[in-house]
Amino acid sequence: MAQVDALIFDVFGTVVDWRSGVAREAEAATRHLDVTGVDWGHFADRWRARYGPSMAAVREGRRPFVPLDVLHRENLDGVLEEFGITGLTEEETDGLNRAWHRLDPWPDSVTGLMRLRSKFIIAPHSNGHLALMVNMARRAGLPWDAILGAEVVGGHYKPAPESYRGAARMLDLPPERVMLVAAHNGDLVAAHEACGMRTAFISRPLEYGAAREAVPTATYDYAALDLEDLATPLGC
Amino acid sequence: MAQVDALIFDVFGTVVDWRSGVAREAEAATRHLDVTGVDWGHFADRWRARYGPSMAAVREGRRPFVPLDVLHRENLDGVLEEFGITGLTEEETDGLNRAWHRLDPWPDSVTGLMRLRSKFIIAPHSNGHLALMVNMARRAGLPWDAILGAEVVGGHYKPAPESYRGAARMLDLPPERVMLVAAHNGDLVAAHEACGMRTAFISRPLEYGAAREAVPTATYDYAALDLEDLATPLGC
Numbered sequence: 001m002a003q004v005d006a007l008i009f010d011v012f013g014t015v016v017d018w019r020s021g022v023a024r025e026a027e028a029a030t031r032h033l034d035v036t037g038v039d040w041g042h043f044a045d046r047w048r049a050r051y052g053p054s055m056a057a058v059r060e061g062r063r064p065f066v067p068l069d070v071l072h073r074e075n076l077d078g079v080l081e082e083f084g085i086t087g088l089t090e091e092e093t094d095g096l097n098r099a100w101h102r103l104d105p106w107p108d109s110v111t112g113l114m115r116l117r118s119k120f121i122i123a124p125h126s127n128g129h130l131a132l133m134v135n136m137a138r139r140a141g142l143p144w145d146a147i148l149g150a151e152v153v154g155g156h157y158k159p160a161p162e163s164y165r166g167a168a169r170m171l172d173l174p175p176e177r178v179m180l181v182a183a184h185n186g187d188l189v190a191a192h193e194a195c196g197m198r199t200a201f202i203s204r205p206l207e208y209g210a211a212r213e214a215v216p217t218a219t220y221d222y223a224a225l226d227l228e229d230l231a232t233p234l235g236c
Numbered sequence: 237m238a239q240v241d242a243l244i245f246d247v248f249g250t251v252v253d254w255r256s257g258v259a260r261e262a263e264a265a266t267r268h269l270d271v272t273g274v275d276w277g278h279f280a281d282r283w284r285a286r287y288g289p290s291m292a293a294v295r296e297g298r299r300p301f302v303p304l305d306v307l308h309r310e311n312l313d314g315v316l317e318e319f320g321i322t323g324l325t326e327e328e329t330d331g332l333n334r335a336w337h338r339l340d341p342w343p344d345s346v347t348g349l350m351r352l353r354s355k356f357i358i359a360p361h362s363n364g365h366l367a368l369m370v371n372m373a374r375r376a377g378l379p380w381d382a383i384l385g386a387e388v389v390g391g392h393y394k395p396a397p398e399s400y401r402g403a404a405r406m407l408d409l410p411p412e413r414v415m416l417v418a419a420h421n422g423d424l425v426a427a428h429e430a431c432g433m434r435t436a437f438i439s440r441p442l443e444y445g446a447a448r449e450a451v452p453t454a455t456y457d458y459a460a461l462d463l464e465d466l467a468t469p470l471g472c
Contacts, residue, residue, distance in 0.1 A: 121374070130388075130407070131408035134357055134381050134407070138357070146369070146382065146383040147381075147383065152406075154390070171366070172305070172366075172367035
């Protein structure tokens with residue numbers, strides 16, 4: 001394999017556990033209301049389910065780029081209505097929306113990233129915006145060298161090809177010297193097709209709660225069980 | 237003073253000593269050539285002198301945005317000609333151009349940034365591009381939370397107002413909750429005029445070699461002797 005100089009990371013699901021964090025915060029934010037019988041993991045899933053379609057509107061040019069906080073908030077308003085939850089103030093709703101800034105890393109993430117950073121430039125390349133990624137990293141101790149992502153590359157949500165090409169351009173590296181690390185097949189396939197970026201699949205069977213199959217459906221440069229398991233074959 | 241959440245930093249001169257590093261690398265890169273009688277500090281000054289005018293062409297719309305490596309290289313070709321230095325290969329010239337990626341921090345920079353980071357988001361907001369800032373930070377141990385700068389805010393070189401506004405926008409903060417830390421009066425005044433950004437002046441009397449006066453010529457929120465001296469009044 002040609003030399004790889006930088007690893008860029010999908011974040012929601014690959015580096016952090018969005019479902020548990022969002023469920024925990026949604027339950028806490030509504031505890032003072034008369035809400036019963038909600039499965040908060042399911043609430044998180046339904047909020048997340050609106051994520052892809054909301055970004056598609058930007059990718060397809062039906063609306064201009066907006067940071068992910070804006071899409072998350074619109075989607076939160078929708079999912080609150082879906083669950084018949086009313087009574088949150090504007091401030092409480094905004095606070096809950098920022099649950100995505102306060103997600104916990106998977107148990108291997110910090111130690112895995114520290115190892116990977118010893119040899120490679122490491123940066124998140126998420127659809128989350130820079131402010132969200134900074135808040136998350138400071139809270140969770142994620143030792144990024146820089147923050148990339150949809151906003152930093154000029155407003156291109158993954159899996160738009162411009163997103164991956166932009167990440168390599170910002171790193172001033174040929175795409176084949178950059179490797180995307182992600183738990184999602186679509187992300188990895190798009191990165192490779194966009195510009196020949198290298199790929200590493202991480203299994204995250206618990207991303208959606210109860211264990212489910214999380215296997216590579218294409219051929220990647222690496223497939224690993226977690227970030228520590230990726231560090232070893234990369235010589236870190 | 238209203239709450240400040242983030243500190244953004246000028247880098248060349250404020251955080252790192254560009255003159256010594258460039259002089260050292262220029263001397264080393266040309267040692268195998270028949271070059272005599274060059275004052276390499278003066279060479280660094282002359283290279284740096286071309287920096288402002290070369291960015292002005294971009295700021296004034298006479299050429300599209302290009303990363304700083306491109307301007308540095310054009311300016312290096314010019315200064316080599318000015319000094320009558322010939323015989324560097326393309327690879328050697330490119331290597332010397334990247335001297336700006338390998339500058340040493342001032343003695344207080346790493347410890348000062350570590351203290352400031354305990355309380356504030358910290359990020360460089362330099363005219364240097366992301367790849368340069370990442371290489372510099374990894375080598376020097378600068379503990380940035382994110383990399384901002386001319387390239388990240390959409391291609392606006394300081395002191396263009398869009399540059400400062402863009403930095404606050406990327407941090408998702410009102411400009412008055414962001415403070416620019418810089419050793420250069422023009423940078424600080426422009427940031428405040430552009431968007432009411434807070435300002436901290438750092439004295440760097442050795443930036444141009446032999447000690448010279450380095451004093452604030454306007455009123456700033458803070459004026460300090462170095463980054464440790466700034467950390468103290470900020471409660472870090």
